[in-house]
Structure formats: structure tokens, C-alpha cells
Amino acid sequence: MEEKQPVLELQNVSVSYDSPAGMVHAVNDVSLKIYENTIVGLIGESGSGKSTLGNAIMRLLKNNAVLTSGTIKVMGKDVYSMHKNDLRKFRWSQMSMVFQSAMNALNPVLTVEEQILDVFLSHDKSMSKMEAKKRALELMDIVSIDPKHLKSYPHELSGGMRQRVVIAIAIALDPKLVIMDEPTTALDVVVQRSILDKIKEIQRVKKYAILFISHDFSLVSELSSKVAIMYAGRFIEVTDSKSLEQPERHHPYTQGLLKAIPQLTAEDVTIEGIAGNPPNLVDLPSGCAYHPRCPAAYDLCKKVRPEIRYVDGRAIECHLYDTVQSEV
Structure with a gap:
């Protein structure tokens, strides 16, 4: 049986920044496949390379950043081999991104309607303004915002409403891949819950492939079917989210993240943080960065970087699993 084409395919992707201190290896040799109608979570501490990877997929890296190796394919097309004109059409129609900080992502001097219409009219020259306005109304209904707010400016909306507008813009053209970079950051827990419920509802209907980036393990594990754990620019584990119910089976870093999650319904549970700080990406430790x-x-961990091992369907980069038989 022929394998289904992934919506997103990362093959040995590395991204580095040129800084005064030297080359910062923000993403280091990562591979991942995401298929239609799937939500994959990307988790890790601040500075682990999550947002850099999201921007690299969209080909929105800053001037001092460069894809140093690997390929990024969306719907089978190499994003970095596209002409700029083709890439412009490809973005938002095939892949889109919900950026961090909705207030900064929206133009403060344009109404919500103007910003949504710009997406439609820029990508479909045959669409009339009347039809674009009709589609804008449909989008507001999808994200549960009163249509009257189409005439509002971003500063007139609450944080949760601004975030929903950003999501509406990202899904306006029904892309196959939606990257969500910390979409609930700085929102209170009630609004955060409503945003997550809305994301799940939209995804069930539209069948998008979603890469959900966050530093909140509880959110990611609840929303996603698969989770990639990132540390020092590498995927140290990629696992089914259901397997996280048994922390002892996972990478020591994954175990540390799980132990740091508050368990509100549990009794006599000690919350433990991970000792130390994330490494300097300019000067990584020898061997395993963790x-x-x-x-x-x-001793071996200090000298040799571990290889990826496939254990019970999980990909783990850890010497503790060196004695386990690898399987594809």
C-alpha cells in the first residue's frame, strides 16, 4: 500500500544564526512528518529552537538566520526551492502561521475587516470585494466573534478576541498546514480554554495539519496526538501523547517536564523543577547536550552524542536506550 503523502516533511533540518558571539545553532538536524487531520505538539523550554523552526518552515527567517542543511517540504513542494512569487502565493493558501503576540501580529491602524479582506484580495485577484466581505463574515462565525467587530481596531478588542482574529486570518484560505506559535500566551486560563476548544473544533471540521508550538506541556499533551520534545535545537523525543501517562518510559528531560506539571486533582504530589539552565547554543556541551x-x-553521555532509537513507536535520543533493539 502506497504511503500517504505528509502535509509537512522535515528532513535533517538545521538552522543557524550569525551573532557577535559566533554561530548560534538554533535547530540541529531535526526530522518530522505531519499528516492531514493531525495535530502535532512541539514542546521545549524558551530558547530551545521552537519558534525558529516554525519560521523556517514558513521561510520567514530573519536576515541573520539561514537554513544550513536539510529540506522542508509542504504538500510535497520544497519551500526553499520556490521562486519568491510562487512562495508568496503558497503562503496562506497552503501553509499559514499564527504568530506569537496577537497584538503585535495585527496592524493597529487597520480594522479587522481590512486585514481579513487583504488576505482574500491579495491571493485571489478574481474575487470581488463583496464576496471577500461575505467570506470575512463566515470567518467571524467560525471563530465565534460578533460580526460587528469587523469594524473594530485591534486595540478595541480583548486579548482573546485578537487571538481569534489572528486564527481567522491564518485559516482564511483553508491552508493544508497551520503553524500555531504559542497561540494562548498571556491569556488567562478561561480564555485560554476557549481558544483551545475553538482550535480543536476548527481542526475537526477542516481536517488541517497543525503544528502547535508551546512551552506548556499540559496544553500540548491534551491537544495533540503526537508530541515532539525539543532541547538545544534537537528533537530528543517524538512520542504519542497517550504514552505520556507513563512518565518513567520516557527521556529523562521529558520526565523532568512532566514532573513540573501541577496535578490539581492529585494528593501529596511534589512538583519538581529541572535543575540548571538550558545550554548556550553557541557553545554546546560535549556529548548529549542535556x-x-x-x-x-x-560517562558516555558526556563524550558521545546519542543516536535516535525507536522504542515502542517512540523516537528517543538517549544512551539509556542503547541496549534496546532499534526498529523503523
Whole structure:
């Protein structure tokens, strides 16, 4: 049986920044496939490379950043081999992104309607303004915002409403891939819950492939079917979200993140943080980058970077699994 084409395929992707201190290796040799009607979570501490990877997929890297190796394909097309004109048409029609900080993502001097109409009219020259306005009304209904707010400016909306507008803009052209970069940051828990429920509802109807980027493990594990855990620019584990119910089976870093999640319904549970700090990406530790913070580290961890092992359907980069038979 022929394998289904992934919506997003990352193959050995590396991204580096040129800085005064030297080359910052923000993303280091990561591979991942995301298929239609799937939500994959990307989790990691601040500075682990999550947002850089999202921008790299959209080909929106800053001037001092460059894709140093690997390929990024969306719907089978290499994003970095596209002509700029083709890429402009491809963005938002095939792949889109919900950026961090909705207030900064929206233009403060344009109404919500003007910003939504710009998406339609820029990508479909045959569409009339009347038809674009009708589509804008449909979008407002999808994200549960009163149509009267089409005439509002961003500063006139609450944080949750601004975030919903950004989501509406991202899904306006029904792209196959939607990247959501910290879409609920700075929102209170009630609004955060409503945004997550809306994302799940939209995804069920539209069948999008979603890459959901966050530093909140509880959110990611609840929303996603698969989770990629990122540390120092690498995927140290990619696992089914259901397997996270058994922390002892996972990478020591994944275990550390899980132990740091408050369990509101549990009794006598001690919340433990991960000791130490994330490494300097300009000067990474030898061997496994996590070894200075890892309670299970031994001599080999300090000298040799571990290879990816496939254990019970999970990809794990850890020497503790070196004795386990790998399988594709």
C-alpha cells in the first residue's frame, strides 16, 4: 500500500544564526512528518529552537538566520526551492502561521475587516470585494466573534478576541498546514480554554495539519496526538501523547517536564523543577547536550552524542536506550 503523502516533511533540518558571539545553532538536524487531520505538539523550554523552526518552515527567517542543511517540504513542494512569487502565493493558501503576540501580529491602524479582506484580495485577484466581505463574515462565525467587530481596531478588542482574529486570518484560505506559535500566551486560563476548544473544533471540521508550538506541556499533551520534545535545537523525543501517562518510559528531560506539571486533582504530589539552565547554543556541551542537567547521566553521555532509537513507536535520543533493539 502506497504511503500517504505528509502535509509537512522535515528532513535533517538545521538552522543557524550569525551573532557577535559566533554561530548560534538554533535547530540541529531535526526530522518530522505531519499528516492531514493531525495535530502535532512541539514542546521545549524558551530558547530551545521552537519558534525558529516554525519560521523556517514558513521561510520567514530573519536576515541573520539561514537554513544550513536539510529540506522542508509542504504538500510535497520544497519551500526553499520556490521562486519568491510562487512562495508568496503558497503562503496562506497552503501553509499559514499564527504568530506569537496577537497584538503585535495585527496592524493597529487597520480594522479587522481590512486585514481579513487583504488576505482574500491579495491571493485571489478574481474575487470581488463583496464576496471577500461575505467570506470575512463566515470567518467571524467560525471563530465565534460578533460580526460587528469587523469594524473594530485591534486595540478595541480583548486579548482573546485578537487571538481569534489572528486564527481567522491564518485559516482564511483553508491552508493544508497551520503553524500555531504559542497561540494562548498571556491569556488567562478561561480564555485560554476557549481558544483551545475553538482550535480543536476548527481542526475537526477542516481536517488541517497543525503544528502547535508551546512551552506548556499540559496544553500540548491534551491537544495533540503526537508530541515532539525539543532541547538545544534537537528533537530528543517524538512520542504519542497517550504514552505520556507513563512518565518513567520516557527521556529523562521529558520526565523532568512532566514532573513540573501541577496535578490539581492529585494528593501529596511534589512538583519538581529541572535543575540548571538550558545550554548556550553557541557553545554546546560535549556529548548529549542535556547531560549537565540529567540525573541519569553517566560517562558516555558526556563524550558521545546519542543516536535516535525507536522504542515502542517512540523516537528517543538517549544512551539509556542503547541496549534496546532499534526498529523503523
